[in-house]
Amino acid sequence: MNLAALHERASLNQQVRVFFAERKVLEVETPALSQAGNTDPFIDSFSVNTPHGLRYLHTSPEYPMKRLLVAGAGDIYQLCKVWRRDESGKRHNPEFTLLEWYRLGFTWQQLMHEVADLLHTLIPHLQKPPRFCSYREAFLESVQLDPHLATEAELSACAQAHGIAISGDMPVQAWRDLLLTHCVEPQFPTDQLTFLYHYPASQSALAKIQQVDGQAVAERFEVYLGALELGNGYQEQTDSAQNRLILVQDAHTRGHDIPVDERFLAALEHGLPECAGVALGIDRILLCRMQRDDLKQVIAFSWEVA
Template structure:
């Protein structure tokens, strides 16, 4: 047990509550177990057999929090445990702590600024102001390639130029992801927050899409400290039909029996207010705050000993 980490975690959570209390954002609690799991093809849920049937541990409180928003809750936040299968390593633990919040009437640009304010509060040694860059800008600066225009062959050639040799028939998005993680992210300054926004529309998930510089781009962002991703935010897609299309498409892509969350979709039919939302990995923020490089140093009971 790391007593220093325990105290720092308690202090950090208290600061989070003060931060949102000053902004009149309501703290809420939602169920950890749900009758529907996450249909995202890249995120795996844990399932649990109960006396009342199969349930899934949530990978994020997003769906029930949006049900609250649709019911008129106003601005809300939640600090909670979430679970994701097969995520282990120096930056991953299958059970981790997430901070998620939604701001009604906010643009994602406003939310990025609020995220920067919170992270500078929680990581006090950060002195430089955050920098905000588009996805395209970072690829042009680092790799001299426009990721919105380049096709599979050009992206693959760029990867080989940077000593990434993978014998694979990947899609253009697969190559973009590889170049981002292996070439772009390592260049982020270690002492400054970096926000990336305007991702390709193919990565919009449940974010809205806009047109910028002749391209369709997602109204979403990710925030990093150095090469460590801390959070992911959206201008939330409020169209109920579009949300249904995305969830059903993802469920088909998974080819699994995880049911689509019909209660979430029914709530959206009543009207989700225009809002922006973000999820932050609290354990990673604590790593940055304590300036350590392994998540095991900030979690009192890791997966192996839980």
């Protein structure tokens, strides 16, 4: 146990609360257990048997927080524990702390700047202004390939040219992800935040989609320090039918092992206000703040000894 990390975390949490109090953003709490889990094919929920039936530990407070937005809560944030069935390692712990907030009337561009303001407060050794770069620009700089136009064969050849040996066929998005993690992200500066935006529409999740230079792109961003991803932000999709379509398609892709959150979808039919939202990993931010390289150095008890 690192006692210094306990004090730093307490200080960081206090700074978060002051930051949002100054902006009149309301702190809220929502349930950690739900009757429906996350249907995203790339995120796995933990389930718990209770006397009232199966419940799922939340992977994010997104759905209940959006229900609060529909109910008129206004700008809100939450600091909470979340659980995902990820592997445990230097940068992953299946139980971690998430900071999530929603700003009514904000664009995703405005939200990026607010995220930068908060992260510069929480990681004081950051001196350089943030870097803003589109997904396409990052690929062109790193691997000289347009990820929106490249075919599966071109992406595969690019990966092989950069020493990535993968046998067998993969879909286009899987090749993009591989190049992003192995070739693009490692080139991000370690002394400056990088905001990557305009992801392919296939990675929109519950973000809006727009046309840019003839390509459909997601109105979302991710923020990094070096190659370490700190968070995801979205121009939230407000169309209830589109939200339902995405969740049902995700559930079908998963094989319907996770029930769709019908309470969330029913709330959206009453009208989600135009907003932008973001989720940041507090443990990773603390890792950067303390300039450490392993989550075990900044959390009280790692997964293995919890």
